[in-house]
Amino acid sequence: xxxxxxxxxxxxxxxxxxxxxxxxxxxxxxxxxxxxxxxxxxxxxxxxxxxxxxxxxxxxxxxxxxxxxxxxxxxxxxxxxxxxxxxxxxxxxxxxxxxxxxxxxxxxxxxxxxxxxxxxxxxxxxxxxxxxxxxxxxxxxxxxxxxxxxxxxxxxxxxxxxxxxxxxxxxxxxxxxxxxxxxxxxxxxxxxxxxxxxxxxxxxxxxxxxxxxxxxxxxxxxxxxxxxxxxxxxxxxxxxxxxxxxxxxxxxxxxxxxxxxxxxxxxxxxxxxxxxxxxxxxxxxxxxxxxxxxxxxxxxxxxxxxxxxxxxxxxxxxxxxxxxxxxxxxxxxxxx
Amino acid sequence: xxxxxxxxxxxxxxxxxxxxxxxxxxxxxxxxxxxxxxxxxxxxxxxxxxxxxxxxxxxxxxxxxxxxxxxxxxxxxxxxxxxxxxxxxxxxxxxxxxxxxxxxxxxxxxxxxxxxxxxxxxxxxxxxxxxxxxxxxxxxxxxxxxxxxxxxxxxxxxxxxxxxxxxxxxxxxxxxxxxxxxxxxxxxxxxxxxxxxxxxxxxxxxxxxxxxxxxxxxxxxxxxxxxxxxxxxxxxxxxxxxxxxxxxxxxxxxxxxxxxxxxxxxxxxxxxxxxxxxxxxxxxxxxxxxxxxxxxxxxx
Amino acid sequence: xxxxxxxxxxxxxxxxxxxxxxxxxxxxxxxxxxxxxxxxxxxxxxxxxxxxxxxxxxxxxxxxxxxxxxxxxxxxxxxxxxxxxxxxxxxxxxxxxxxxxxxxxxxxxxxxxxxxxxxxxxxxxxxxxxxxxxxxxxxxxxxxxxxxxxxxxxxxxxxxxxxxxxxxxxxxxxxxxxxxxxxxxxxxxxxxxxxxxxxxxxxxxxxxxxxxxxxxxxxxxxxxxxxxxxxxxxxxxxxxxxxxxxxxxxxxxxxxxxxxxxxxxxxxxxxxxxxxxxxxxxxxxxxxxx
Numbered sequence: 001x002x003x004x005x006x007x008x009x010x011x012x013x014x015x016x017x018x019x020x021x022x023x024x025x026x027x028x029x030x031x032x033x034x035x036x037x038x039x040x041x042x043x044x045x046x047x048x049x050x051x052x053x054x055x056x057x058x059x060x061x062x063x064x065x066x067x068x069x070x071x072x073x074x075x076x077x078x079x080x081x082x083x084x085x086x087x088x089x090x091x092x093x094x095x096x097x098x099x100x101x102x103x104x105x106x107x108x109x110x111x112x113x114x115x116x117x118x119x120x121x122x123x124x125x126x127x128x129x130x131x132x133x134x135x136x137x138x139x140x141x142x143x144x145x146x147x148x149x150x151x152x153x154x155x156x157x158x159x160x161x162x163x164x165x166x167x168x169x170x171x172x173x174x175x176x177x178x179x180x181x182x183x184x185x186x187x188x189x190x191x192x193x194x195x196x197x198x199x200x201x202x203x204x205x206x207x208x209x210x211x212x213x214x215x216x217x218x219x220x221x222x223x224x225x226x227x228x229x230x231x232x233x234x235x236x237x238x239x240x241x242x243x244x245x246x247x248x249x250x251x252x253x254x255x256x257x258x259x260x261x262x263x264x265x266x267x268x269x270x271x272x273x274x275x276x277x278x279x280x281x282x283x284x285x286x287x288x289x290x291x292x293x294x295x296x297x298x299x300x301x302x303x304x305x306x307x308x309x310x311x312x313x314x315x316x317x318x319x320x321x322x323x324x325x326x327x328x329x330x331x332x333x334x335x336x
Numbered sequence: 337x338x339x340x341x342x343x344x345x346x347x348x349x350x351x352x353x354x355x356x357x358x359x360x361x362x363x364x365x366x367x368x369x370x371x372x373x374x375x376x377x378x379x380x381x382x383x384x385x386x387x388x389x390x391x392x393x394x395x396x397x398x399x400x401x402x403x404x405x406x407x408x409x410x411x412x413x414x415x416x417x418x419x420x421x422x423x424x425x426x427x428x429x430x431x432x433x434x435x436x437x438x439x440x441x442x443x444x445x446x447x448x449x450x451x452x453x454x455x456x457x458x459x460x461x462x463x464x465x466x467x468x469x470x471x472x473x474x475x476x477x478x479x480x481x482x483x484x485x486x487x488x489x490x491x492x493x494x495x496x497x498x499x500x501x502x503x504x505x506x507x508x509x510x511x512x513x514x515x516x517x518x519x520x521x522x523x524x525x526x527x528x529x530x531x532x533x534x535x536x537x538x539x540x541x542x543x544x545x546x547x548x549x550x551x552x553x554x555x556x557x558x559x560x561x562x563x564x565x566x567x568x569x570x571x572x573x574x575x576x577x578x579x580x581x582x583x584x585x586x587x588x589x590x591x592x593x594x595x596x597x598x599x600x601x602x603x604x605x606x607x608x609x610x611x612x613x614x615x616x617x618x619x620x621x622x623x624x625x626x627x628x629x630x631x632x633x634x635x636x
Numbered sequence: 637x638x639x640x641x642x643x644x645x646x647x648x649x650x651x652x653x654x655x656x657x658x659x660x661x662x663x664x665x666x667x668x669x670x671x672x673x674x675x676x677x678x679x680x681x682x683x684x685x686x687x688x689x690x691x692x693x694x695x696x697x698x699x700x701x702x703x704x705x706x707x708x709x710x711x712x713x714x715x716x717x718x719x720x721x722x723x724x725x726x727x728x729x730x731x732x733x734x735x736x737x738x739x740x741x742x743x744x745x746x747x748x749x750x751x752x753x754x755x756x757x758x759x760x761x762x763x764x765x766x767x768x769x770x771x772x773x774x775x776x777x778x779x780x781x782x783x784x785x786x787x788x789x790x791x792x793x794x795x796x797x798x799x800x801x802x803x804x805x806x807x808x809x810x811x812x813x814x815x816x817x818x819x820x821x822x823x824x825x826x827x828x829x830x831x832x833x834x835x836x837x838x839x840x841x842x843x844x845x846x847x848x849x850x851x852x853x854x855x856x857x858x859x860x861x862x863x864x865x866x867x868x869x870x871x872x873x874x875x876x877x878x879x880x881x882x883x884x885x886x887x888x889x890x891x892x893x894x895x896x897x898x899x900x901x902x903x904x905x906x907x908x909x910x911x912x913x914x915x916x917x918x919x920x921x922x923x924x925x926x
Contacts, residue, residue, distance in 0.1 A: 016340075016351060016475075016476065019476045020476075020480065023476070023480075024488075027488065027489075027492050028492070126696070138624075139617070140617065140621075142564075142617050142620035142621065143613070143616075143617070144568050144616070146571065146572050146575075147568070147609070147613050147616065148570055150591060150595075150605075150609050151609070151613075153595065153598065153605075154598075154602065154605065154606060154609070157598070158598055158602055159598070159602075165459075165598075174617050216590065230734045231737050231740075232734060232735065232737045232738035233738050233739055233740040233748070234735070234740075235693065235730075235732070236730060236732060236738060236750075236800075236803070237740070237751060238693075239691060239693075239724045239725040239729065239730055240725040240728075240751045240752040240755055240756065241721060241722070241724070241725050241752070241755040241756050242751065242755060250743075251740055251743075254740075254742035254743070255740065255742050269481070273482055273483040273484050274483060276483045276484060276487060277483060277572050277575070277576070278704060280575070280576055281575075281595065291484065291487055292487065292576045292578075294491075295488075295491040295578065296576070296577065296578070298491065303488060303491055307484060307488055310484050311480065314480075
């Protein structure tokens with residue numbers, strides 16, 4: 001990827017984010033009721049309301065209103081949550097790290113598990129294991145994260161209760177943290193009992209999010225590997241005495257990983273969306289769980305803040321994927 | 337998911353000659369037969385639920401709360417799958433739950449398909465401005481995480497069955513639009529379209545009578561897949577309490593209820609989950625089977 | 637008389653995919669040390685099947701029904717897997733057809749060129765690097781350090797083919813199988829590559845099996861030629877004899893039809909249908925129902 005490509009991508013990203021902001025703005029303006037009433041605490045006086053009305057320029061036309069609203073958004077001023085009576089940015093700052101840790105754990109699990117299974121499947125091609133693997137993977141592909149989460153609740157929470165069913169950490173351990181990235185902090189500061197507890201809480205939501213991703217990685221990567229394995233350079237390497245596992249890992253994998261990576265990026269963004277429901281099921285205190293509470297409470301400032309945060313992450317991930325894909329494939333740089 | 341863009345390389349088989357010629361290969365595809373059979377059975381259950389269900393799904397009997405299924409000791413006769421905490425019959429509620437699930441599946445998938453197909457045909461066949469505007473719209477749509485968009489939409493539209501269906505349609509029309517657009521463009525390049533043009537058929541005549549029948553196979557498979565997605569989305573929204581009021585039995589609502597009291601009785605949780613899983617799997621396998629069976633290239 | 641390097645005796649094979657259609661019919665040929673042998677024929681003549689059998693990479697759809705391939709007296713077809721893979725890449729190597737697909741786009745040239753040295757000879761990194769530089773010099777590549785550091789897409793097709801040739805000769809093999817190594821190249825580059833293969837072959841004393849459909853290429857590089865049709869050896873002899881005094885009508889028709897060195901892509905179509913009819917009658921193939 002060249003510098004101009006990157007600039008182009010960044011420009012498109014800003015444009016898309018602007019589109020998302022416009023849609024959020026419009027949607028929240030269709031909602032019946034006075035937007036001001038949604039943004040203030042119920043204890044506000046009529047004078048407060050008038051001041052806010054002037055501040056948001058609600059007497060102005062829609063484009064000006066959007067301008068003011070958008071400038072506030074750029075400054076990170078999303079207003080005050082109605083249901084929690086706290087600054088929206090502050091609430092997001094508390095919850096986002098939990099969601100990010102979960103999403104990245106699920107991503108790592110999905111890619112590793114999928115990668116290992118695809119590699120084993122490639123090594124086992126032309127054996128009976130191969131079609132069996134494809135069949136099982138087909139079933140896995142049909143099961144969405146929501147159903148996985150519920151099945152896991154049942155299997156690992158009730159019938160064979162090895163992992164805690166809800167929450168992020170044992171409440172007794174959570175008071176020691178300085179940041180909201182509990183997992184990273186506990187690892188860096190050597191609080192291994194807290195780390196173990198965090199992992200135990202994370203296993204089930206991580207599996208629920210990661211298993212569908214793993215299934216997709218298996219299918220895409222296996223197809224790409226099969227294609228790469230019949231190339232002449234693999235044949236030559238085999239003649240030179242390279243072991244089957246090295247043939248797959250060293251010769252085929254790097255050429256096969258491109259489409260998988262792009263797809264993983266797309267799936268990762270879906271997975272971030274999936275955290276909403278999975279966090280709910282496991283009462284995991286992340287951004288998604290809070291989003292559903294916000295919707296149930298019709299807490300519009302909070303909803304708006306969360307949606308824009310998710311949108312920004314979504315777009316950021318897409319840019320990162322493009323960058324990594326360009327870096328992994330040396331040909332892309334030349335033709336690109 | 338991979339893009340389901342398939343192209344008939346030569347001599348397409350129009351769907352007009354549908355009856356036996358098209359149905360036969362469908363019946364040879366086991367996934368279509370098994371999943372289709374299951375879904376027909378489910379449809380019959382949904383239609384005749386009042387006659388099949390052993391109890392009234394709403395009837396509470398607090399004396400009979402949390403009864404286990406018949407296989408467990410201490411079961412109450414007549415309550416085959418046990419009762420929930422309010423003493424309502426789980427079997428009857430699961431059977432009635434199929435009504436909401438299938439209603440949402442059929443209505444939401446059909447509406448998404450109609451809107452998406454019209455947009456896709458317009459973009460793919462007429463091109464130019466129509467294509468540019470529609471494609472840009474699809475791009476912006478794709479920048480939203482779907483689950484989040486549905487939650488946002490339900491927040492705006494309010495909860496309820498209509499909002500759920502509207503949210504699914506508003507989000508998922510793009511799936512149809514993208515595939516139909518690509519397929520239409522591929523078909524438009526084929527010789528039979530040129531032949532129709534030289535005969536002097538009008539553009540719209542060619543679109544409806546020549547192109548659409550050839551896009552239809554892909555579309556049918558996609559509708560089936562979309563029905564599975566709609567069932568899941570409805571279940572998710574019921575689960576978080578944004579779909580229907582809790583006295584109407586839905587699988588998602590039952591699962592949420594069962595999740596709360598999972599340590600008291602697993603059966604309230606498990607049976608609607610099995611129903612949900614089987615239904616989603618059936619729509620998914622039917623869709624994949626149809627795609628394979630109807631695709632002239634893969635069939636050859 | 638010394639033992640030939642390769643002796644193929646009565647080799648027959650069928651395609652399991654094509655309903656048991658024969659792909660090789662009782663093929664016998666011998667190859668002396670240091671000899672360059674052309675295997676010529678149209679596609680489907682069986683020349684690639686012989687090449688693949690020599691490399692031990694017959695596809696699973698081809699089944700050998702009889703005969704032997706002896707390499708220095710050892711039967712390649714009956715050899716244990718381990719011994720065979722030890723032999724391949726060391727004593728028998730391949731120059732592939734298409735330099736576009738024969739180099740791994742994701743690995744640097746140095747890694748690919750030294751694979752064999754390190755895996756088969758157990759060379760260290762530094763020693764392999766030295767040897768790689770030497771090899772690139774041998775195939776007349778200037779600024780070898782830069783090339784070693786490059787990715788395949790940064791090099792021209794001719795350059796890549798030189799690297800593949802260097803790689804094939806890296807371990808001083810006894811036999812190199814060249815599978816139409818010039819088909820994918822420009823005419824001007826073709827000449828250089830042919831000359832290079834010939835020179836490398838002479839310098840290393842290596843025997844070469846040169847698979848091609850092009851009699852012009854054969855004339856340029858081969859000591860002896862084996863002409864195949866439909867899996868059967870039609871004529872076998874010294875190149876000069878065969879080109880000047882062909883014994884079989886198919887051979888003379890091919891020479892007359894003249895897919896020559898200067899017209900490499902002219903194909904074999906002009907051979908009269910009557911010749912094919914006679915060939916099929918000789919071999920015993922039923923008339924094609926085209």
